[in-house]
Amino acid sequence: MKTTTDDKHLSLTPIIHDWVQRLLADKDLLAETVKQENSPVNIQSTMPFRENIATYKTVFDRYALAHKIFFARKANKCLSYAKAAAAAGEGVDTASHKELQQCLEAGIPGEQLILTAAVKNQALLELAVEEHVTIIIDNMDEYESLDSIVRAKEINAKVSIRLGGFAYDNKTLPTRFGFTLIQAYSLISEQIEAHPYLTFKGLHFHLNGYSVEQRVAAIDQCVKLIDKLLAVGIQTQHLDIGGGYLVNYLANRAEWENFQQELKKAVLGQRPALTYQNDALGMVLIDGKLHGEPTVYPYYNEMYKGLFLEKILTSEAPTYQQAIHELIKERSIELRIEPGRSLLDQAGITVARVLFRKQDTEGNLLVGLEMNRTQLKSSSADFLVDPIHITHQAQELQQPVSGFLVGGYCLEQEFLLKRKIQFATYPQIGDLIVFPNTAGYMMHFFESQAHQFALASNVFCNEDLAITNPDKD
Numbered sequence: 001m002k003t004t005t006d007d008k009h010l011s012l013t014p015i016i017h018d019w020v021q022r023l024l025a026d027k028d029l030l031a032e033t034v035k036q037e038n039s040p041v042n043i044q045s046t047m048p049f050r051e052n053i054a055t056y057k058t059v060f061d062r063y064a065l066a067h068k069i070f071f072a073r074k075a076n077k078c079l080s081y082a083k084a085a086a087a088a089g090e091g092v093d094t095a096s097h098k099e100l101q102q103c104l105e106a107g108i109p110g111e112q113l114i115l116t117a118a119v120k121n122q123a124l125l126e127l128a129v130e131e132h133v134t135i136i137i138d139n140m141d142e143y144e145s146l147d148s149i150v151r152a153k154e155i156n157a158k159v160s161i162r163l164g165g166f167a168y169d170n171k172t173l174p175t176r177f178g179f180t181l182i183q184a185y186s187l188i189s190e191q192i193e194a195h196p197y198l199t200f201k202g203l204h205f206h207l208n209g210y211s212v213e214q215r216v217a218a219i220d221q222c223v224k225l226i227d228k229l230l231a232v233g234i235q236t237q238h239l240d241i242g243g244g245y246l247v248n249y250l251a252n253r254a255e256w257e258n259f260q261q262e263l264k265k266a267v268l269g270q271r272p273a274l275t276y277q278n279d280a281l282g283m284v285l286i287d288g289k290l291h292g293e294p295t296v297y298p299y300y301n302e303m304y305k306g307l308f309l310e311k312i313l314t315s316e317a318p319t320y321q322q323a324i325h326e327l328i329k330e331r332s333i334e335l336r337i338e339p340g341r342s343l344l345d346q347a348g349i350t351v352a353r354v355l356f357r358k359q360d361t362e363g364n365l366l367v368g369l370e371m372n373r374t375q376l377k378s379s380s381a382d383f384l385v386d387p388i389h390i391t392h393q394a395q396e397l398q399q400p401v402s403g404f405l406v407g408g409y410c411l412e413q414e415f416l417l418k419r420k421i422q423f424a425t426y427p428q429i430g431d432l433i434v435f436p437n438t439a440g441y442m443m444h445f446f447e448s449q450a451h452q453f454a455l456a457s458n459v460f461c462n463e464d465l466a467i468t469n470p471d472k473d
């Protein structure tokens with residue numbers, strides 16, 4: 001069986017919140033939870049979520065900004081987080097009929113909800129209108145549907161306009177979402193202002209990626225539109241700058257940088273592979289030359305969550321040559337954000353049971369877990385965070401070994417992680433593998449039920465590590 005000493009220094013050590021440290025120390029509790037709930041199980045806590053809300057609030061308060069945080073619940077389906085956001089006096093960003101309806105049924109008032117769904121059918125628009133949820137309008141067809149609904153129902157609705165196509169670096173930022181600034185000005189000033197049932201509340205954007213500079217440019221251009229609207233007597237009450245606040249998953253910068261370098265060397269054949277069949281994680285090798293960068297989330301960050309938001313707020317708006325927070329404050333605008341991933345930072349882990357060990361035809365150790373790849377999946381080419389191995393093997397028998405984690409779908413590509421993992425000891429049947437920090441997107445966004453596998457249960461830990469299942473369907 002192939003084991004490598006080269007991989008030893010290529011750990012990607014996760015940051016682990018105190019509640020997870022305490023849980024990991026209680027092996028019996030972990031084992032009991034997996035026994036009760038089956039494998040895999042998502043174990044979560046709203047404690048870090050509340051801390052993350054508080055982090056953002058501290059930043060807004062530092063600059064005395066009127067603000068509201070809308071948790072983008074698409075990043076995790078459990079209603080517990082939506083309720084925790086509402087209980088903290090904040091709001092929830094909903095992206096589908098079910099997301100919205102569940103929030104309303106949980107007693108969250110429409111005023112604390114916004115609807116940003118990429119596709120809004122008649123039933124969804126009607127529900128939002130009836131419950132006084134602010135609707136983010138993305139395109140003219142959506143506007144026309146809403147127009148017919150409010151006229152038929154003779155109910156007022158609050159709208160915010162999604163903007164896209166901002167100028168940045170002498171180019172237009174490409175997007176499939178939103179109106180251009182010119183289109184939005186006409187829509188608001190000519191149609192919404194004259195509408196008997198629609199009230200213009202604000203502007204909204206959400207940018208792909210994690211660029212502070214692009215967000216600053218977008219805010220600058222939004223403020224120009226806000227001023228242009230004010231010049232014709234139209235007041236903008238809020239500016240919603242979407243989500244996309246970076247998270248830091250990893251404890252060690254050197255490990256992260258080293259991994260990137262070694263991955264490139266491995267793909268170029270200059271060192272043993274780090275990934276299954278030397279997967280380049282999105283880079284392309286053509287005629288011996290490596291192109292592009294790995295298409296992975298930037299798992300190590302020094303400017304994350306509150307620091308990322310603060311960097312945006314303190315940056316200078318190019319048109320006004322003034323800090324963003326000053327521009328917003330001077331205009332008495334409520335600044336809104338829609339963080340998903342970053343509010344869920346440290347809120348959950350995914351735990352799965354080891355079912356088999358085997359070798360593939362090339363002699364690699366494969367460790368089979370009772371879970372499938374869609375239960376740990378985001379759009380990143382790999383989840384570059386070390387899992388934690390909880391073994392029942394006696395300490396004195398432990399022998400390090402490296403291998404790959406595989407799951408239950410019948411595909412050759414069914415690797416839970418593409419990266420080769422170093423285990424402190426040979427995994428035993430019934431051992432547990434813990435994937436840390438999975439609450440944001442990893443556990444739910446792509447989960448599927450192919451082969452009719454059951455979806456994973458979601459349980460919550462309180463501060464004393466008592467486990468409950470408040471989100472059971």
Ligand SMILES: Cc1ncc(COP(=O)(O)O)c(C=O)c1O
Nearest residue numbers: 072206243244245338339340341
């Ligand atoms: C409109 C909108 N708001 C907020 C978010 C949340 O982004 P993040 O989880 O990166 O904070 C998304 C994510 O896709 C989004 O599309």
